[in-house]
Amino acid sequence: xxxxxxxxxxxxxxGEDAVINCSSSKALYSVHWYRQKHGEAPVFLMIxxxxxxxxxxxxxxxxxxxxxQQSSLYLTASQLSYSGTYFCGPVGGTSYGKLTxxxxxxxxxxx
Amino acid sequence: EAGVAxxxxxxxxxxxQSVAFWCNPxxxxxTLYWYQQILGQGPKLLIQFQNNGVVDDSQLPKDRFSAxxxxxxxxxLKIQPAKLEDSAVYLCASSLEGQRGYSSYNSPLHFGNGxxxxxx
Numbered sequence: 001x002x003x004x005x006x007x008x009x010x011x012x013x014x015g016e017d018a019v020i021n022c023s024s025s026k027a028l029y030s031v032h033w034y035r036q037k038h039g040e041a042p043v044f045l046m047i048x049x050x051x052x053x054x055x056x057x058x059x060x061x062x063x064x065x066x067x068x069q070q071s072s073l074y075l076t077a078s079q080l081s082y083s084g085t086y087f088c089g090p091v092g093g094t095s096y097g098k099l100t101x102x103x104x105x106x107x108x109x110x111x
Numbered sequence: 112e113a114g115v116a117x118x119x120x121x122x123x124x125x126x127x128q129s130v131a132f133w134c135n136p137x138x139x140x141x142t143l144y145w146y147q148q149i150l151g152q153g154p155k156l157l158i159q160f161q162n163n164g165v166v167d168d169s170q171l172p173k174d175r176f177s178a179x180x181x182x183x184x185x186x187x188l189k190i191q192p193a194k195l196e197d198s199a200v201y202l203c204a205s206s207l208e209g210q211r212g213y214s215s216y217n218s219p220l221h222f223g224n225g226x227x228x229x230x231x
Contacts, residue, residue, distance in 0.1 A: 002153070030216035041115075041202060041222035042154065049217060087153050091216045098167065099215050101153035 001025050003090050005102040012078050012109045020073040020105045022088030029097055031064050031071040032089035035082075036104075042087060045073075075107070083109045113137065115223035117203050123229045129191035132226045136184070136205030142166070143180055144220065145188050146202040154202055160186065161209040193230045200225040 003024040010018050022031060030049045034042040048064035048071055060082075061074045071090070075082055085104040091097045116135040124130050136143045142161045146154035157176065159167040162183040171178070175194070180186040190197055202225045206218040 032219065034220070041224050042220075044219040044221065047217060047219060089220075097215060098156075099220075101155070103153050104151075 002100055003088055003102040005086075005088055005105045007105060008103075009106040010108070012107070014080060014109055014111055015077055016109075018075045018078060018107060020075075020086050020088075020107070022071045022073075022090065022102055024069045024090045024092065026069065026090075026092040028064075028066060028069050028071075028090045028092055030091045031062075032091070032099060033060075033062060033071075033073050034087045034089065034101075035084045036087065037084040045086075078107075078109045080109050080111065083107055115203055115205055115221055117201075117223035117226055119226055120224065121227050121229075123231065124193055126195055126230050127192040129189065130193055130228060131187055131189045132201050132203075132228075134186045134188070134203030134223060136186070136203070137221055139210075140205035140207055140221070141183075141209035142206050142218070143186050144204045144206075145178055145186070146204065148200045148202055148225070150199070157188070190228075193228075195230050198228055198230045200227050 003022050006021045032047050033045040036042040048062055064071045085106050087104050088102045089099045091099045118133050144159045145157045147157050148154045157171045158178045160180040178188045203223045204220040206220050207213040208215050208218040
């Protein structure tokens with residue numbers, strides 16, 4: 001079953017903060033986050049693992065609440081380059097579970 | 112490292128015609144995925160290969176879609192015959208999933224630039 005992301009869209013000015021939420025109906029083992037710019041391929045942002053470990057390479061943070069089956073992506077002091085569609089991809093059940101992408105959150109950052 | 116290569120970049124065909132997409136994953140990546148992304152939606156997995164074998168093809172419309180991964184490297188996705196609703200971007204991705212110590216939960220996906228298919 002597809003995870004639910006909220007909000008569906010958000011508009012910011014440079015320097016403002018945003019939070020994108022991802023909820024799943026099933027028990028999660030990890031959550032992937034990707035960003036896709038218009039006309040481009042999705043690009044990996046980070047993975048949050050059960051137990052709290054976070055793997056990523058950008059200055060964007062996230063949290064993973066295993067009990068609530070939710071993850072949140074925090075974009076602070078947003079830059080123009082943050083614009084794009086953000087997808088979460090929870091991995092359910094076990095460490096060999098399937099990754100299913102959410103419907104996406106469109107983030108637009110204006111000067 | 113070289114990224115995931117896909118071709119063609121764009122394709123326009125008429126309904127009932129056939130089309131094929133090609134993907135070359137990142138060297139050393141055991142797992143290859145084909146996703147369909149309809150405008151405004153998240154990527155939907157069509158088929159997942161681990162080395163030569165199919166791991167998941169539960170969402171592949173097998174009456175018209177087929178895919179193969181020869182020698183565990185390159186892959187081809189074919190649609191025959193195409194329908195109007197097949198208009199989408201077809202994304203290929205690869206990951207280390209299946210390699211020692213890696214599974215779906217800790218292996219980032221690396222995507223190619225995709226093929227935008229328009230069926231008229």
